[in-house]
Amino acid sequence: MSDNSTVMGAGSPLSGEVLPPVKTKGRIGEFVSKFCRQRMSLTAAGFIVLLLLIAVFGPFLTPYNPDEANYEVLMAGPSADHWAGTDEYGRDILSRLIDGTRLTLAVSLSAVFIAAVLGTILGLLSGFYGGWLDRLIMRGSDVLFSFPDLLLAIGIVAILGPGLSNVVIAVAVFGTPSFARIIRSVTLSAKETLFVEAARSMGAKNGRIIWRHIFPETVPSIIVNVSMKVGGAILAAASLSFLGMGAKTTEPDWGAMLSMGRDYLSIAPHIVYFPGIAIFLTVLAFNLVGDGLRDALDPKMKN
Amino acid sequence: MGRYALQRLLGVIPLLFVVSVLVFMFLHLIPGDPARLIAGQDATLEEIMGIRQQLGLDLPLWKQYVHYMSNLLSGDLGNSIQSGLAVTDMLMSRVMPTLWLTFLSMAWALLIGLLIGVVSAVYRNRWPDYVGTLAAISGMSVPGFWLGLVLIQIFSVELGWFPTGGVDTWKSYILPSITLGMGIMSMLARYSRSSMLETLREDYIRTGRAKGMREYVVIGRHALRNSLIQVVTVAGLQFGFLLGGSVMVETVFSIPGLGRLLVDSILFRDYTVIQALLLIFATQFILINLIVDLLYGVLNPKIRYSS
Numbered sequence: 001m002s003d004n005s006t007v008m009g010a011g012s013p014l015s016g017e018v019l020p021p022v023k024t025k026g027r028i029g030e031f032v033s034k035f036c037r038q039r040m041s042l043t044a045a046g047f048i049v050l051l052l053l054i055a056v057f058g059p060f061l062t063p064y065n066p067d068e069a070n071y072e073v074l075m076a077g078p079s080a081d082h083w084a085g086t087d088e089y090g091r092d093i094l095s096r097l098i099d100g101t102r103l104t105l106a107v108s109l110s111a112v113f114i115a116a117v118l119g120t121i122l123g124l125l126s127g128f129y130g131g132w133l134d135r136l137i138m139r140g141s142d143v144l145f146s147f148p149d150l151l152l153a154i155g156i157v158a159i160l161g162p163g164l165s166n167v168v169i170a171v172a173v174f175g176t177p178s179f180a181r182i183i184r185s186v187t188l189s190a191k192e193t194l195f196v197e198a199a200r201s202m203g204a205k206n207g208r209i210i211w212r213h214i215f216p217e218t219v220p221s222i223i224v225n226v227s228m229k230v231g232g233a234i235l236a237a238a239s240l241s242f243l244g245m246g247a248k249t250t251e252p253d254w255g256a257m258l259s260m261g262r263d264y265l266s267i268a269p270h271i272v273y274f275p276g277i278a279i280f281l282t283v284l285a286f287n288l289v290g291d292g293l294r295d296a297l298d299p300k301m302k303n
Numbered sequence: 304m305g306r307y308a309l310q311r312l313l314g315v316i317p318l319l320f321v322v323s324v325l326v327f328m329f330l331h332l333i334p335g336d337p338a339r340l341i342a343g344q345d346a347t348l349e350e351i352m353g354i355r356q357q358l359g360l361d362l363p364l365w366k367q368y369v370h371y372m373s374n375l376l377s378g379d380l381g382n383s384i385q386s387g388l389a390v391t392d393m394l395m396s397r398v399m400p401t402l403w404l405t406f407l408s409m410a411w412a413l414l415i416g417l418l419i420g421v422v423s424a425v426y427r428n429r430w431p432d433y434v435g436t437l438a439a440i441s442g443m444s445v446p447g448f449w450l451g452l453v454l455i456q457i458f459s460v461e462l463g464w465f466p467t468g469g470v471d472t473w474k475s476y477i478l479p480s481i482t483l484g485m486g487i488m489s490m491l492a493r494y495s496r497s498s499m500l501e502t503l504r505e506d507y508i509r510t511g512r513a514k515g516m517r518e519y520v521v522i523g524r525h526a527l528r529n530s531l532i533q534v535v536t537v538a539g540l541q542f543g544f545l546l547g548g549s550v551m552v553e554t555v556f557s558i559p560g561l562g563r564l565l566v567d568s569i570l571f572r573d574y575t576v577i578q579a580l581l582l583i584f585a586t587q588f589i590l591i592n593l594i595v596d597l598l599y600g601v602l603n604p605k606i607r608y609s610s
Binding site for chain 1: 318322446448450452453456460546547548550565569570581585588
């Protein structure tokens with residue numbers, strides 16, 4: 001226990017569990033049937049598919065032009081014409097929510113994707129080669145873990161300046177160490193398996209062993225951790241936008257919409273309610289899917 | 304135990320060092336000349352040179368770091384760029400609201416989280432479990448700042464029960480701590496559920512039931528007490544979350560605490576204050592984790608012998 005002498009690292013102990021390697025091939029069917037047995041997660045997955053469709057086809061679905069101001073219906077509550085009411089410029093909130101789905105999902109998914117790629121590479125290298133490289137990478141992630149998530153993101157945005165692309169970088173940076181740690185420990189156990197030893201005895205090079213034999217073993221953990229992290233990423237991005245460090249107020253980002261609506265809370269609370277509900281349901285769906293995936297992919301939870 | 308504690312203590316020192324270097328570098332990582340940033344846009348060249356000399360920005364980096372650290376250790380965090388006040392004094396006046404807020408949030412989150420977790424575990428796969436699990440996942444998914452705004456709208460604006468912000472009375476802390484504690488409560492509920500489920504499978508629980516102990520004694524005295532260790536540990540580790548969350552909650556409820564100060568100083572580009580706050584938050588977080596780790600070692604002998 002030279003490297004992991006801490007009981008639980010500084011990060012959140014629930015955010016991602018280390019899964020034992022699962023053979024991916026031939027088990028996909030089993031996984032699908034297990035996942036489908038969990039009705040809540042399945043419903044949530046359906047909701048996410050719907051959101052993705054909305055993100056892709058958004059411009060065709062909006063009942064109004066999301067950027068068009070209409071000064072005759074300023075801050076009108078929900079009605080037959082405007083299901084989610086209008087905002088302080090008379091813009092249709094439902095249309096802006098639909099339009100903003102793309103931006104909100106793009107920001108959080110790309111941040112988590114970057115974190116997953118970086119973290120996986122670092123984790124594979126760290127676990128496979130060990131030695132000083134391992135120590136360097138793990139100490140580096142210790143340092144990142146010593147800043148609370150959101151504060152680290154705020155610090156990074158303070159350096160880089162506000163804007164959505166910097167939010168992506170900030171969220172990706174605080175997501176990377178958790179991937180690195182999880183993938184490292186999967187790599188450590190996969191390294192000791194017989195098939196890796198067989199590959200090595202047949203003269204396979206390190207790069208090939210990592211890519212062809214160890215990486216596939218880490219895929220279930222990557223998938224689970226991605227789905228668990230997306231919710232947090234959406235919340236973090238929305239928080240930064242709310243603080244005025246993310247999306248510009250003109251962009252139809254859910255967090256930014258909420259932030260704008262704050263000034264009119266007492267006269268037109270619906271401007272705040274609807275973007276918040278959109279964020280809440282989306283994060284909830286990702287968390288439920290993450291739970292379902294973990295249960296389906298983790299043999300410990302088989303019962 | 305002594306060796307374990309020493310190992311953990313020594314492990315923290317390099318971490319603190321690297322964090323202090325990073326925080327020190329913060330001023331230099333911002334694009335642009337720090338002296339110019341501090342002097343402001345309209346400053347003359349002489350003013351900028353003056354500031355550079357005054358802050359020692361013309362020295363080599365390592366000397367600047369030594370200078371920074373020796374000031375730091377004597378409690379001098381520099382002066383605010385915005386107001387010129389000593390940063391240490393600014394922080395001191397802001398500490399109490401944040402401490403109260405985090406303390407109250409943690410207290411209710413721990414109580415309710417444990418309650419939900421225990422009930423879920425005892426009624427596993429029955430409706431109280433489903434309700435508890437759904438409540439926990441929902442609490443984890445709700446954006447804190449939004450929850451705060453909704454609570455303000457309902458309980459302050461509509462019903463008028465609580466003030467909309469500030470820290471004038473004890474009532475001012477109720478809505479903010481509900482908001483801040485929600486995420487942790489959910490996490491603790493889920494954690495205590497799984498920890499209770501594990502404990503309930505132990506032999507001594509079966510023994511207790513076999514010898515005819517009442518169920519509430521089995522649950523309360525034996526199962527709960529044993530899973531409590533882990534839950535409290537997790538609660539300790541979640542303080543970092545509260546620190547991050549306090550930034551949002553203090554902004555929503557206009558609480559003059561450290562989190563609000565961070566947001567304000569970022570908006571005003573008050574870099575010395577940002578630097579000090581990042582250092583304080585990170586140090587606090589590292590030390591809390593250290594304490595939790597050590598406590599866990601005291602409570603759970605398995606850990607200290609394996610290291």
